[in-house]
Amino acid sequence: MKSQLIGLFMNFWISFSLALYFHIGEREEKCIIEDLPSDTLVFGNYKVQRWDIHKHHFLESAPGLGMYVTVSTPSGEVLLSKLYGPQGTFSFTSYLSGEHVICFQSNSTRLLAIAGSKLRMHLDIRVGEHFFDESAVQAKETVDEVHIRLEHLIEQIHHVSKEQDYEREREEKFRKTSEETNSNILWWAILQTLILVSVGIWQIKSLRDFFIAKKLV
Numbered sequence: 054m055k056s057q058l059i060g061l062f063m064n065f066w067i068s069f070s071l072a073l074y075f076h077i078g079e080r081e082e083k084c085i086i087e088d089l090p091s092d093t094l095v096f097g098n099y100k101v102q103r104w105d106i107h108k109h110h111f112l113e114s115a116p117g118l119g120m121y122v123t124v125s126t127p128s129g130e131v132l133l134s135k136l137y138g139p140q141g142t143f144s145f146t147s148y149l150s151g152e153h154v155i156c157f158q159s160n161s162t163r164l165l166a167i168a169g170s171k172l173r174m175h176l177d178i179r180v181g182e183h184f185f186d187e188s189a190v191q192a193k194e195t196v197d198e199v200h201i202r203l204e205h206l207i208e209q210i211h212h213v214s215k216e217q218d219y220e221r222e223r224e225e226k227f228r229k230t231s232e233e234t235n236s237n238i239l240w241w242a243i244l245q246t247l248i249l250v251s252v253g254i255w256q257i258k259s260l261r262d263f264f265i266a267k268k269l270v
Contacts, residue, residue: 074175079118082158085176089147090219093181093212097122097155100140102173111173115139118172119160127151136160150219181212 077083089095103115122143124133132153133145147153157174 072175072177074173077157077159077172077174079159079161079170079172082156083174084154084156085178087153087155087178087180089150089153089180090215091147091150093147093215095145095147095153095181096179097143098141098177099137099143099157100175101159102175104171104173106170115172120174121156121158121160123156123158125154125156127153150222181209181215 075083087095099120101115101118101120102111102113103118104110105112116139118139119136120139120141121136122133123131124143124145126132126147126149128149132147133143135143137143155178157176159172
């Protein structure tokens with residue numbers, strides 16, 4: 054019973070990932086942004102479908118078409134740049150915390166874009182975990198399945214802890230920025246007040262000198 058509960062919990066845990074699909078032109082580049090802590094492993098699985106302009110639906114695959122996958126760090130350094138097939142898996146490890154840009158572009162050689170030509174890209178990104186192959190676990194009869202799942206769970210807990218540390222770091226930076234901004238606003242308000250008081254005193258003195266010169270007082 055305990056083994057079943059652990060397995061059920063792990064099946065729920067490992068199923069959490071960023072899964073989406075989007076449309077992209079054959080010669081178009083599209084990018085997504087992942088905000089990552091440092092030393093974080095990222096796995097990505099994708100599949101590309103090509104639009105059939107005659108049948109008016111997406112084909113199951115896009116044979117002969119490749120996808121360039123490019124990953125850039127927050128500093129602009131290219132972390133990964135590689136050509137994959139119409140379906141593939143890529144991975145990288147962040148060494149800087151911050152926003153990483155993941156871009157996709159096909160290697161289509163068409164000089165002119167055909168009307169209606171587009172691709173549908175299915176993307177599944179897993180952050181902070183090694184890919185968990187369920188079939189491989191089942192195939193290894195001599196390996197304790199519960200032990201493997203617990204190791205995977207511990208790895209996920211470490212990732213959550215790292216994410217929390219990163220969020221605290223971001224909150225601290227945001228707090229310092231807010232305090233600096235509020236301080237600058239306060240000093241600017243004081244400066245404006247001093248300028249207004251100085252202008253008011255100058256105007257009063259000018260009016261007084263004017264009245265004295267005109268012998269009105």
